[in-house]
Amino acid sequence: MNILHFAWLLGRPAKTRLAPQVLTVSAYALVSAVMLIVLGGAYSFTRFEAEAQGTYLPLAGFAVVLLIVPLMVLGSAAARLSARSNDRALSSLRLLGATGSQIRSVAILQASGTALVGALAGVLLYLACAPLASLISFQGSPIGTAIYLPVWVLVAAVFAVVGLSAISAAVGLRKLMITPLAVATRRSVPVPRWIRAAITVGSILVLSLLFTNLSQVAQSIAVVLIVILGGFGLGMLILNLVGPYLVSKVAQSKLKKAQTPQQLLAARMILENPAESWRQVSGVAMASFVAVIGGSGAAMMNATSAQEATNTWYDYLPADVLTGVLLTLAITFICVAASSAITQSASTLDNAELYSGLHRLGMDWGTMNAARVKSLMVPALAASIAFAIASTLLVLPLAGMAVIFSPLTVLTVIVAVLLGLVLVRISITVAEPARLLASRE
Amino acid sequence: MLENSFGHPPVLHAQNLYRSFGATTALNGVSLEISLGESLAIMGPSGSGKSTLLHALAGIELPDAGTLLLNLPGQPPLNVQELSDRARTKLRRGSFGFVFQSGLLIPELTAEENVAMSLMINGVPRAAAIAQADQALIALGLAGMEQRRMGQLSGGQMQRVAIARAQVTGAMVVFADEPTGALDSATGAEVLETLLDCTVGQGKSLVMVTHDPSVAAQCDRVVKLHDGQLISDSRRGTSVSGGDVR
Ligand SMILES: Nc1ncnc2c1ncn2[C@@H]1O[C@H](COP(=O)(O)OP(=O)(O)O)[C@@H](O)[C@H]1O
Numbered sequence: 001m002n003i004l005h006f007a008w009l010l011g012r013p014a015k016t017r018l019a020p021q022v023l024t025v026s027a028y029a030l031v032s033a034v035m036l037i038v039l040g041g042a043y044s045f046t047r048f049e050a051e052a053q054g055t056y057l058p059l060a061g062f063a064v065v066l067l068i069v070p071l072m073v074l075g076s077a078a079a080r081l082s083a084r085s086n087d088r089a090l091s092s093l094r095l096l097g098a099t100g101s102q103i104r105s106v107a108i109l110q111a112s113g114t115a116l117v118g119a120l121a122g123v124l125l126y127l128a129c130a131p132l133a134s135l136i137s138f139q140g141s142p143i144g145t146a147i148y149l150p151v152w153v154l155v156a157a158v159f160a161v162v163g164l165s166a167i168s169a170a171v172g173l174r175k176l177m178i179t180p181l182a183v184a185t186r187r188s189v190p191v192p193r194w195i196r197a198a199i200t201v202g203s204i205l206v207l208s209l210l211f212t213n214l215s216q217v218a219q220s221i222a223v224v225l226i227v228i229l230g231g232f233g234l235g236m237l238i239l240n241l242v243g244p245y246l247v248s249k250v251a252q253s254k255l256k257k258a259q260t261p262q263q264l265l266a267a268r269m270i271l272e273n274p275a276e277s278w279r280q281v282s283g284v285a286m287a288s289f290v291a292v293i294g295g296s297g298a299a300m301m302n303a304t305s306a307q308e309a310t311n312t313w314y315d316y317l318p319a320d321v322l323t324g325v326l327l328t329l330a331i332t333f334i335c336v337a338a339s340s341a342i343t344q345s346a347s348t349l350d351n352a353e354l355y356s357g358l359h360r361l362g363m364d365w366g367t368m369n370a371a372r373v374k375s376l377m378v379p380a381l382a383a384s385i386a387f388a389i390a391s392t393l394l395v396l397p398l399a400g401m402a403v404i405f406s407p408l409t410v411l412t413v414i415v416a417v418l419l420g421l422v423l424v425r426i427s428i429t430v431a432e433p434a435r436l437l438a439s440r441e
Numbered sequence: 442m443l444e445n446s447f448g449h450p451p452v453l454h455a456q457n458l459y460r461s462f463g464a465t466t467a468l469n470g471v472s473l474e475i476s477l478g479e480s481l482a483i484m485g486p487s488g489s490g491k492s493t494l495l496h497a498l499a500g501i502e503l504p505d506a507g508t509l510l511l512n513l514p515g516q517p518p519l520n521v522q523e524l525s526d527r528a529r530t531k532l533r534r535g536s537f538g539f540v541f542q543s544g545l546l547i548p549e550l551t552a553e554e555n556v557a558m559s560l561m562i563n564g565v566p567r568a569a570a571i572a573q574a575d576q577a578l579i580a581l582g583l584a585g586m587e588q589r590r591m592g593q594l595s596g597g598q599m600q601r602v603a604i605a606r607a608q609v610t611g612a613m614v615v616f617a618d619e620p621t622g623a624l625d626s627a628t629g630a631e632v633l634e635t636l637l638d639c640t641v642g643q644g645k646s647l648v649m650v651t652h653d654p655s656v657a658a659q660c661d662r663v664v665k666l667h668d669g670q671l672i673s674d675s676r677r678g679t680s681v682s683g684g685d686v687r
C-alpha cells in the first residue's frame with residue numbers, strides 16, 4: 001500500500017513533469033500501436049495458401065522479433081527518463097529511509113503504470129490507424145479487415161507492453177544509482193578490446209563465407225532466408241562490437257576539425273561515452289543493414305521473377321518482400337526516433353543546471369541545441385553510411401545485381417533510409433533545452 | 442551624469458529595481474551605482490534578494506520595474522531593460538564575466554576548452570581562443586593542467602578556470618555569486634585574491650554576492666540587503682546607512 005501510494009505520488013500527472021510524462025506515454029503508445037499493426041499484418045497472412053504461409057509467416061515472425069530490441073531500448077530509456085524526472089523525489093525517499101529495493105519497486109510500479117496508460121492509448125491509436133494499414137497489400141490484395149486482431153490479442157499485447165516495460169525499467173534502474181543525495185548514471189563496464197576484436201574478425205569471416213556461397217545455394221528460397229536471417233544476427237553482433245569504436249573514431253576526427261563552439265561541444269559529448277552514443281543510434285545501423293540486405297534480396301527476386309511468371313503465390317513474393325523491408329525500416333526508424341527523443345530529453349533534464357547556467361553566461365540556447373543535435377546526428381549518419389557500405393560489400397554480388405536489374409527498388413530503399421534519418425532529426429526537437437527547461441520552471 | 446572619483450560615469454546605474462515571484466517581493470526598490478574599477482560586495486541574509494539583484498544587474502533576468510543603464514568605456518550608454526532576450530544574451534557573453542558558486546564548467550571539455558569556449562562564442566577562431574585560454578590559465582597558476590577535465594581538478598582549481606573564463610574576453614564587469622561558497626577557507630582566500638587581481642587589479646569592476654564578512658571586507662564597498670531593500674552602503678573606512686544612496 002505504502003509503495004503503491006508513493007508510486008502514485010511520483011507517477012501521477014503533474015505540471016512540473018508534464019514534458020517527460022507526455023513523452024514517455026506517447027512513446028509507449030507508439031510502440032504498442034506499431035506492434036499491434038505488425039501483428040495484425042502477420043495475422044492476416046494466415047489466410048494465404050499453406051505453401052505461401054510457409055514463407056510469409058517466418059518473415060513476419062522475423063519482423064516481430066526485430067521489434068523487440070527497439071522496444072526494449074525504448075522501454076529502458078522511458079524508465080530512465082521517468083526516474084530522472086523524479087530524481088529529487090526518489091532521492092528524498094531514500095533520505096527518508098526507504099531501502100534501495102523499495103525505491104526500485106516504486107520506480108518499476110510507476111514505469112508500469114505509465115506503460116499501461118501508454119499501451120491503452122496505443123490500442124486506440126492502433127484502431128485509429130488500422131483503416132490505413134488495411135490498405136497495405138500482400139499477395140496482390142489489401143489486408144482489409146484481417147488487420148483487426150481478436151480482442152484477446154489486444155489484451156495480451158497490453159500485458160506484454162506493461163511486462164516488458166517493467167523488466168526494462170528494472171534493467172534501466174540497475175544503471176542508475178539512487179543515493180540519498182542524487183540519482184546518477186552508473187558507467188557500464190566496457191568489453192575488453194581483444195574479445196571484441198576476436199568476435200569481430202570471426203564473425204566477418206563466417207559472414208563473408210556465407211555470402212560468397214550465396215549464389216550457389218540461392219536456388220532454394222528457404223536457404224536464402226536462413227542466410228539472410230543468420231547474416232542479420234551476426235551482423236547485429238558485429239555492429240554492437242564495432243559501433244562504439246567507429247563512433248569514437250569519427251568523433252575524434254570531428255574534434256580535430258572543430259571550429260565552432262557547437263562542433264567542439266558535440267565532438268566532446270560523443271567522446272565522453274562512445275558506447276552510449278552508439279546505443280542511441282544502433283537502430284539506424286540496423287536499419288541500414290536491413291535496407292541493403294533486404295532491399296537487395298527483394299530487388300534480386302524481382303529481377304528473376306520478372307523473367308518467369310509462374311502464376312502462383314511466388315509471383316507476389318518480391319514485391320511483398322520489398323513492402324516488408326520498407327515497413328521494417330519505418331518501424332525501426334519510428335522506434336529509434338522515439339527513443340532518441342526520450343534519451344535526449346532525459347539528458348537535457350540531467351544537464352538542466354549546467355544549460356541554464358551556460359545561458360546565464362551568455363551562450364545561446366541555439367548553440368547548446370546545435371551541439372546536442374550534432375552529438376546525435378553525427379553518430380547516426382556515421383552508423384548509417386558505414387553500415388550501408390559494410391553490408392553492401394558483404395552482399396556485393398547481390399547488391400550489384402540489384403542496382404543493375406532493379407534500380408527503382410534500390411532507390412526506394414535509399415529514400416526510405418534518408419526519410420528515416422530526417423524523422424530522427426525531427427524527433428529530437430522535443431529535447432531542445434530552451435523549450436524543455438522553460439517548461440520546467 | 443555625475444562623474445565619480447574614478448573619473449568615469451558609473452558603469453552600471455540601477456534605479457528603483459522591483460522584482461517579485463508570486464507573493465514574494467525579492468527586490469523592493471533597489472537603486473545602486475557601480476563604478477568602473479571598484480569591487481562591490483552584496484551581503485544579506487539568505488533569501489534577501491542578493492542573487493535576484495545580481496541577475497538583474499547582469500541582464501540575466503529583467504526586473505518587473507526600474508531602469509538599468511550600462512555605460513561601458515568607449516561604448517554608447519545602453520538601457521538594458523529595453524534589450525531583447527537575444528540582445529541581452531549577447532551582451533552577457535561579450536561585456537560581462539561570471540563566476541558562480543558551482544563553476545558551471547562543462548564536464549566534457551578540458552580546462553583550456555572551457556576557457557576558450559567563452560572566446561569562441563564571441564567568434565574568436567578556435568586556435569587563437571585556445572592560445573589565449575592557455576595564457577590565462579598559466580597566469581592563474583594552472584600551468585600543466587590545460588588538458589585536464591573538470592573531474593580531474595580540485596574545487597579551487599575549477600574556480601580558477603571559471604575566473605580565467607570570466608577574464609579572458611576582456612569583459613569590464615565581472616559578476617560573482619558566492620564564488621568561494623563551496624571552498625574551504627584557505628582555498629577560498631586564494632581564489633578571492635585571484636579574482637580581485639583579475640578584476641579590480643586590471644581596472645575592471647567586480648560585483649560579488651557573499652555572506653562571508655571576511656570576503657566582503659576585501660572589497661572596496663559593501664552593500665547590505667534586507668527583504669529586497671538596500672539597508673546599508675559602506676566604503677572602506679566610511680559608512681553611509683539608510684538605504685537610498687545617490
Ligand atoms: N525563480 C524564482 N521563483 C520563485 N521565487 C524565487 C525565485 N528566485 C528567487 N525567489 C525568491 O526570491 C527571494 C530572494 O531570492 P534570492 O535573490 O535567491 O535570495 P538570496 O540570493 O539573497 O539568498 C527568496 O524569497 C526566493 O525564494
Ligand SMILES: [Mg+2]
Pocket residue numbers: 491492493
Ligand atoms: Mg543566492
